[in-house]
Amino acid sequence: MAGRTWQKSSYSGASNGCVEVRALDDLIEVRESDEPGTTLGVSPAVFADLLSSIKVGGLDHGS
Template sequence: MWQKSSYSSANDECVEVRALDGLVELRESDTGAVIVRTTPLKFAKFLQGVKAGEFDHLTDLTT
């Protein structure tokens, strides 16, 4: 079953995630046919990086 963050709005513009066959799958809710698959370890490391701010420079619109 696909899950989305409780912080997502009521519309369908969000990232969804699920575990399937030992992998983690992610998709954009409005383009559900495009699915990214990764291992649980790589996904955990990615989330750690997000929480640590490693990707914040990608959202800086001033540069």
């Protein structure tokens, strides 16, 4: 992941309402593209855990 540059999934296309991420030193920031003023900063380890949970469906509704 390139540092300091916001990135979004290639699956997002040109639509708004996408989650964007960027790396800042020892912090990963996450924001929603249509609310760029609000960010969430987490450690790389916490972000990796989040991605793992998403990949296995651990955050799906009803699971």
